[in-house]
Structure formats: C-alpha cells, structure tokens
Amino acid sequence: MSTPTRTPTGAPEHLTGPGSGGVGDDAQRPDGVLKVRGEFAYGSDLWMEDMLWGVTLRSPHPYARIRSVDTSAALATPGVSAVLTSDDVPGEKVYGLELADQPVLALDVVRYQGEPVALVAADHPETARLAAARIHVDYDVLEPVTDARTALGHPTWNQVHDSTAEVTELSRESAHLHPEGNLVRHLKVRTGDPAPTADVVVVGEYEVGMQDQAFLGPEAGLAVPAEDGGVELHVATQWLHVDQKQICSALALPPEQVRLTLAGVGGAFGGREDLSMHVHACLLALRTGRPVKMSYNREESFFGHVHRHPATMRYEHGATRDGELVYVKAAIYFDGGAYASSTPAVVGNGGTMGIGPYVVPNVHVDCYGAYTNNPPCGAMRGFGSVQTAFAYESQMDALAAELDMDPVELRCRNAMEEGSATPTGQVIDSPAPVVELLRRLEAMPLPARSGDGEVDLRDMPGGVSNTTHGEGVRRGVGYAVAYKNVAFSEGYDDHSTARVRLEVVGGEPTATVHTAAAEVGQGLVTVEQQIARTELGVERVVVHPKDTSVGSAGSTSASRQTYVTGGAVKAACEKVREQLVARAERLVGRTVPDLRLAGGAVVSDSEDITVPLADLLGDDVLEETLEWRHRPTEAIDPETGQGFAHVQYAFSAHRAVVDVDTELGLVKVVEMACTQDVGKAINPQAVVGQIQGGTAQGLGLAVMEEILIQDGKVRNPSFTDYLIPTILDMPPMRIEVLEYADPHAPYGLRGVGEAPNISSGPAVLAAIRAATGLPLTRVPVRPEHITGT
Amino acid sequence: MRLTCTVNGTEQHVDDVWEGESLLYVLRERMGLPGSKNACEQGECGSCTVYLDGLPVCACLVAAGQAEGRQIGTVEGLAGPEALHPVQQAFLDAGAVQCGFCTPGLLVATHDLIARHGRPSDAETREALAGNLCRCTGYEKILDAVRLAADRMAEPAAGGDR
Numbered sequence: 001m002s003t004p005t006r007t008p009t010g011a012p013e014h015l016t017g018p019g020s021g022g023v024g025d026d027a028q029r030p031d032g033v034l035k036v037r038g039e040f041a042y043g044s045d046l047w048m049e050d051m052l053w054g055v056t057l058r059s060p061h062p063y064a065r066i067r068s069v070d071t072s073a074a075l076a077t078p079g080v081s082a083v084l085t086s087d088d089v090p091g092e093k094v095y096g097l098e099l100a101d102q103p104v105l106a107l108d109v110v111r112y113q114g115e116p117v118a119l120v121a122a123d124h125p126e127t128a129r130l131a132a133a134r135i136h137v138d139y140d141v142l143e144p145v146t147d148a149r150t151a152l153g154h155p156t157w158n159q160v161h162d163s164t165a166e167v168t169e170l171s172r173e174s175a176h177l178h179p180e181g182n183l184v185r186h187l188k189v190r191t192g193d194p195a196p197t198a199d200v201v202v203v204g205e206y207e208v209g210m211q212d213q214a215f216l217g218p219e220a221g222l223a224v225p226a227e228d229g230g231v232e233l234h235v236a237t238q239w240l241h242v243d244q245k246q247i248c249s250a251l252a253l254p255p256e257q258v259r260l261t262l263a264g265v266g267g268a269f270g271g272r273e274d275l276s277m278h279v280h281a282c283l284l285a286l287r288t289g290r291p292v293k294m295s296y297n298r299e300e301s302f303f304g305h306v307h308r309h310p311a312t313m314r315y316e317h318g319a320t321r322d323g324e325l326v327y328v329k330a331a332i333y334f335d336g337g338a339y340a341s342s343t344p345a346v347v348g349n350g351g352t353m354g355i356g357p358y359v360v361p362n363v364h365v366d367c368y369g370a371y372t373n374n375p376p377c378g379a380m381r382g383f384g385s386v387q388t389a390f391a392y393e394s395q396m397d398a399l400a401a402e403l404d405m406d407p408v409e410l411r412c413r414n415a416m417e418e419g420s421a422t423p424t425g426q427v428i429d430s431p432a433p434v435v436e437l438l439r440r441l442e443a444m445p446l447p448a449r450s451g452d453g454e455v456d457l458r459d460m461p462g463g464v465s466n467t468t469h470g471e472g473v474r475r476g477v478g479y480a481v482a483y484k485n486v487a488f489s490e491g492y493d494d495h496s497t498a499r500v501r502l503e504v505v506g507g508e509p510t511a512t513v514h515t516a517a518a519e520v521g522q523g524l525v526t527v528e529q530q531i532a533r534t535e536l537g538v539e540r541v542v543v544h545p546k547d548t549s550v551g552s553a554g555s556t557s558a559s560r561q562t563y564v565t566g567g568a569v570k571a572a573c574e575k576v577r578e579q580l581v582a583r584a585e586r587l588v589g590r591t592v593p594d595l596r597l598a599g600g601a602v603v604s605d606s607e608d609i610t611v612p613l614a615d616l617l618g619d620d621v622l623e624e625t626l627e628w629r630h631r632p633t634e635a636i637d638p639e640t641g642q643g644f645a646h647v648q649y650a651f652s653a654h655r656a657v658v659d660v661d662t663e664l665g666l667v668k669v670v671e672m673a674c675t676q677d678v679g680k681a682i683n684p685q686a687v688v689g690q691i692q693g694g695t696a697q698g699l700g701l702a703v704m705e706e707i708l709i710q711d712g713k714v715r716n717p718s719f720t721d722y723l724i725p726t727i728l729d730m731p732p733m734r735i736e737v738l739e740y741a742d743p744h745a746p747y748g749l750r751g752v753g754e755a756p757n758i759s760s761g762p763a764v765l766a767a768i769r770a771a772t773g774l775p776l777t778r779v780p781v782r783p784e785h786i787t788g789t
Numbered sequence: 790m791r792l793t794c795t796v797n798g799t800e801q802h803v804d805d806v807w808e809g810e811s812l813l814y815v816l817r818e819r820m821g822l823p824g825s826k827n828a829c830e831q832g833e834c835g836s837c838t839v840y841l842d843g844l845p846v847c848a849c850l851v852a853a854g855q856a857e858g859r860q861i862g863t864v865e866g867l868a869g870p871e872a873l874h875p876v877q878q879a880f881l882d883a884g885a886v887q888c889g890f891c892t893p894g895l896l897v898a899t900h901d902l903i904a905r906h907g908r909p910s911d912a913e914t915r916e917a918l919a920g921n922l923c924r925c926t927g928y929e930k931i932l933d934a935v936r937l938a939a940d941r942m943a944e945p946a947a948g949g950d951r
Contacts, residue, residue, distance in 0.1 A: 038824020521888025
C-alpha cells in the first residue's frame, strides 16, 4: 500500500541507468549496515579512556532572581573535577541563533524552568548528578508570565487587529522579561482593500499546543581538549558552523581552535538547531584538561531543547455566495518562551504563509512572536506553518459548511496554481498542483468500514482495552492541503559548500564528497553519493565525515539540504567533470561535443570513444571546492509584508479517515492518504519515508502530543506522559508522489521533509470533526473535547 | 561489585560496577557494546531491547546485578562476522532505517517476533512492536521490513537467505 505512484514530468533524464545508485534510484544508505549492526556511533555512544561525565544543574523555577550560588559542597564531593557557573564563561555570556539573548549559564535571572545554572564534571554520571544536587542556589521566585497575548499586552481579541491598540500596564512594567520588551517580532501582511466586505463570513479562534520533536537520540557529545589550547567537539547537531560560531563567542576562541565533527544523530526535527550541551561540554573539558562527555536523559532532553511554538489564532474569512474567497484577516500569536531562538523566522513563515495555498485578493495578517516564561520555542519540522495550517484549513471547512459546499470543491475553487500571486505579492513561478493533489486524494478508494464483518477489537478505538465493539463509533473523512517554503528566506544568504575529490584507489575511480551538512537520519549522505555517481559516472563514492574543516553547508532544516547541499555537490562535480572532459579532449586531440561520464569512463555517444577515468587520472587527484547558492530572496516590506520572500514552495495534501468512539472520545485513525509534489524524487524510497514520518508527526500533534505547561512548569517530561504515535496508532498510508520539476532547482527537485508534517494534522482534525459534528478548534484533541465532560 | 554474565555467547567479567547501574549502562559504558540504545532509560521506548535468557527486555529496566550469571543477547550478536541476519538485511532493503536510533531495539524485537510467529499478521506485528517507538518512519517501512524478513526466513531458498 505504501508503494508510491510516480508521475514523471520534465525532470532531467540524462541520468545513469536504473539501479546504479544514481539520482532517481532507491539507493541504500551508506551508514545502513553500521546502523543495523549496532556499530554506528551516535553522540551518546562516544567514549574515551579517562573521560569525565558532565551534567547540568537547571532552574526549578520558571522565573526567579538568583541571589547566590554556593558550589562548595559539590566541589568537595569525591570524584568531582569541576563545578562551573556563569562566572566561568570566558567570552560572551549569552548566545542565540538570531538574537544573542540566552545565557550560557544563568546570570542574575532565570527565565524558564530548566534554564542551565551550573555544570559539574565527575568520573561517573551518578557522582556528577549527586554533586549537582549539592549546589545551593538561593532564588527569589517571581511570578511568571505564561501567556503570549498577556505578555504583549493584547489580552483581548478585539485589540489584535490594531497593532497601535493601547497596551496594558503588564507589558510595560513587570513583565519586561527582556530589556527591549516582550515582542520578538510583529509581521504584517497587507494587500488589497483594507476594509473588504463579503456575502458570507466565518470567524474562528484556534489553539495549538506545544509539541516536542521527541527525537530518540538524546542531546549528546564529547569535548576533547586540544594541545593548541582549543577544543574538539564531537556532537549530534543540525548545523556545525552555526554551533561553532556560538561556541567560539562563548569560549573567546577563534574558529581554528574550535573544531567540530558530527557525531551520529538520532533524529533532529529542528530540536538540534539551537545549542544544548555544546558550550557546556567544551567549558568542562577546557577547565579539567580531560575529555568530557555529556548525554541528557529523556527528562533533561525535554528541558534541553526548544519546542514547537504553541499558538493562538483568530481568523476571519469572507467569501462570495458561490465560494470565492474575498478576504482573510488573521491574528496569529506564537509563544516564543523565554528566549528568542528562531522565533523571528517562525513568525516570518507563520505570517507570510498564514492563509494557506489559496488565492485571496484582500489579506490582513498580523503575526506576533512573544517572550514569556514558558520553555523556549524554536525550530520544529514545519516551522510556523504547522500551527497556521490547523487554523486556515479549519476555516475552509467552516466556510464550506456555511456555503453548503463540498470542502474539497471549495479548496479547489480557490487554490493557488503556477502564476498565482501569494499574499506577499510573490508570483509562483514553478508548478503548484494544489488542485491535482486534492483531486487525486478524492479519487483514491476509501478503506472498508470495520464492523462490516466480525469485529476485531484491534480495529476499534480503544483497541484491546475492549472499550467498544462498534457501539457509538462514527467514521469521519477529512481533507487538508498545505504549503511550505523550502530553504532560508527573506534575503538570507543561504548557501552550502561542497568539496569533491576524484582519484584512483585500488584501480577504481573513487569520488569523495566532503560537506558539513548534518545527516540526521533523513538520508542526505545517500543523496550526496547518488549525485556524485550520476554526475561523475563512478560507482564508488565515499562520504567524508562531516566537520568544520570544510565550509558551512547551512542548516539541516527548512527541507533545504537536498536542494542546497545537493546543489553544491552537483556543482562541484560539474567542475571536476569539466577538468576530465578537457583532459579527454587533449588525449583525443580535438573537441568532442557530447563527451560525458559514465561507467567510470569518459564516453561519447556519437563517436566510439571510451577513456577510462583510471587512465585519464593516473596518480592525479582532482579536487574542487565551491560555495553554492540558490537564487536570492529578499526582505519583505515591514509595513505590508510584500516581497520575494521564499525561493521555493512545497505542496502536499492529506486525506484522513478516522473512527471515533463518541462516548469515550477515543480516536482511531483508520487510514492516511497523502499526495505530494516533490519535483524530482532523488531517492524515491527515502522520499516516501519522509512523507510517512512527517505524516506521523502531524497525526501526533492532532490527537496526542502536547507538552503540558502549568504556571510555566512542564508537567510531562517523559515518554510515559508525553505520548508519540506507536505502531498501533499509525494506520496504513496511501501515498502518491508527483514529480513536476521546478525549473529553478537542481534536477527540478523540491524539498520534501516538512510539507507532509503540515497537512496531515489538519486532515485528522477535519476527519474527527466530520465524525462528531463538533467544531474542535484546539489540538491536540483530547477525549474530553469530544465527550464534553 | 563484580558482574559475570554471558553476552552474545561470550562470558564477561566486569569489576567496580556500582549497584545502581542498569544492565544498559554496563553494556554500553563498561563492556563496549553501545549498540543497545539509551533513548528514554525508563522502559517506554524499547530502543534498548535485549534478550535476557531468551526473553526480550528493556535493558534500562534491568539492574546490573540482576544479570549475574545470565545469558544476554544484544543487537551486536544478531549477525555473524560476515553476513547480516535476514532481519537486519530486511530493515535495510525496506528503507526502515532512517536515524536508526530505534533500530537495534526493533531488530531484537522483530527477531523475537518472527521466532515466535513465523509469518506474523500485521495486527500481530503491531501488537508485538507497540513498545518500540520510532520517530522517523511512521512505521510503514518497519511493517514492510517485518513482512520481508518473515518471508525470506520462511523460504530461504526462494527469498534469498542473505
């Protein structure tokens, strides 16, 4: 059932044959054998003779002033080598991805529960933990600010469409968590008539809870002091060079003395874009002169990385009687928590794409990111687009109901297509098959109803808990479509660096691809090999370990690495190929227009020329290093949001089928179906894997995943209480992969990872609404939302 | 304390084990066998699944002392020195490995499932693997891998016992 249908289009087909491990093949991952043997070294697996274990002491309070810290008892604990506080940070004491506002170790104030206060290194992790518990911190506990709108002084919705509305005293005075106030970013989108009217108007308020990335491999790494006074850090991360920059700043060391190597990464999903234990382990290693390993346990992991922003949103949609959208007004609030992290960019996505893949002439969006005393929020797969999709797709369903129109029909009537303008005035200049994605979903068969024959409890909501044999169970079907920008936006210099080397090893031409692009599980290492095989016509491609001895590849986020690092590898290979072709032409003594690389040789189709690379290279090593950029984007107008903000959009749609036990509020997702345009599937098996995994995370947010915060404190920091989908929760999936080439992208490809994470949850929510007839404006949907108890 | 147990067929002696350590910690940090993973260390995720006297358990929930004198089997013991076990090969072929952090536990759990059921139905597979969390795959390719491994192991001649 998971076999994808591929719809080939004009994507380049100058590629090597099927099954050769090139572009377009289901090539196997180069790290796969190590992973199934249990021999792949993740961050938490690293080990050195004589290493110490580092642990972090964290604030138990969401907001408090620190009066004093006494580390003497901890230092006196046998086995302890070092205890550090903010006084021991030699360089800048604050860091951050976009704004440096987060202390490496708490200064005078802690702003969230779990904020790091002190570090301990000891010869056993339990010794270190016991010693950390002996650090005495005297706190003056303050009243936390735990709501984004309160923090901004917008306590009521009637103010939110007027950014000049009077703010309350709270935001002026006591709640100033940061010197500049509690507003991280306010993005405005203004287009068309500022006071539009319409035949039919629907208004809705929506709320999305805080989701956790819940990657399985904990934050972990090993810092090793170096003889030159610097440090080597092996760490599981998403972006080595942005880590390096921040570590250098905190340690007051130049980049040459802070060398990073990627350790095995057990999933990321955005949660490793910010620093976690990076600086801490380096500080301890430099202080003790010994290797220091840090590896969070699951509870600490919940405090040790940023989460998905919770959001509150109010939408107003106006349409004509026959279902043409006239206007959308929206106010979107993202709770950024205690520190900025990537909140400005999340607001950018939430605001610019906040009405979904629809053509609307009149748009008025205000999108805010606020500081509160909740856990810091930042990057997570879907990045600002997941939250708004729940709201705008719920609005489309509400509007369809109001118009007595089929929800898919309403969506198709207003869908973007190539040539459409976004609300930010950007003309979509590559395929945008929104209608086709929806129509293909509609055409797929629906799953059989359980209970038509003999009841299998395992098919029922509640499963073998034996809560129903079908009584009170109602089925619902829901649709959703979404879009998401690929790569970094709003004028960011988004580039990657690739070094490609070609030489003869053991008689066989061998390419080595060296980038700093983090492999987090998605399969970029496979893609790097595939591109080199296709471009250089060689079979053997070695992926060099990822480190900072080559230039930045940018972040493994924003669905961008296959596009941007893939583009860099392709371009570097092309430069190597030019050299080879020139050599071959010198050898044959003339220009041959159709020379290409295939089967380990330079060949011509028109003439009988085959020059083996082994002969052409001899002992020579060809190497090319280059930076590659996608076409530039531009900053948007601060008052209107207009501008060419995003380089590419990815589109996906889902249909969800659910059975709901309406008496107990239990939901069983029966089937998920997804259609997605990927431009060109570089590795079809991995593409489908991304769609399946993204679908699961969207489903999780719709029905079960939420970090529960009460008065600024996390109530469920464990996999016992923070639930992610199990194999019992995930239904079979139908997937159709479309390949409409983007002419601006390498191979026509489109970033894949995030879009299916965005459209799946809203489809599940729509299906539950269809089953129950309830409005359901908050995710995750809990049983009590369905039963009303 | 001193711990003696048999791991993947080899008798192991470890000294200076602290009584509070788990079997998982001893395997990973004292025996050089980090294949069993430490994703939650509270028995919820299954990534540290090992055989204890032939039964799959979460190594994080077994105190080191409880392993005294017993037989442990880990992911490192599934394959021979050359060929992969069919379950491992099936996970690779089906694309069931992404980040791979859940993989060692799933391999042991699947190995046990097929040993007990031969060719499990999807419903049986879902029940059997419900204690193994995976965050990357959405589980579809894990189900594919289980079917593939079971088919190959049932018909080694036809399916290619690799």
